[in-house]
């Protein structure tokens with residue numbers, strides 16, 4: 287699936303898992319670190335679910351990479367310092383499977399290097415489990431992409447007080 291959908295999902299994973307009042311009450315950063323680790327693994331799982339469902343690639347790959355990078359960097363920039371590790375590891379988890387399985391090929395293509403391309407590690411990138419559609423019949427894909435955006439929006443709305451604290455400034 288386009289990286290932009292994985293990056294958008296990362297924001298809702300972080301919002302869903304971050305209990306800001308518990309973190310703010312705690313005297314140590316243990317809770318924050320555990321939430322970050324948890325967000326990383328939930329991010330990987332969400333990547334698997336998104337790649338498994340039927341999907342086309344509505345965004346051109348170069349534009350997708352640039353837009354995702356901008357989204358990731360600006361979101362981290364606007365995140366309250368206390369929560370940057372959580373949001374950072376959530377982004378990393380959500381794009382990690384593509385970094386592992388796809389980046390050597392992309393680097394080779396862009397730079398002319400000859401990095402070894404290993405077999406894919408994550409099962410949702412195997413041909414038989416991936417939901418990638420290449421025959422142009424993208425109605426299901428459009429529905430699935432819309433449901434992802436809707437789900438992320440509902441999570442952010444339902445947990446809006448945590449969302450505000452994640453991106454708010456300390457008073």
Ligand SMILES: [Zn+2]
Nearest residue numbers: 287337383384
């Ligand atoms: Zn993937």
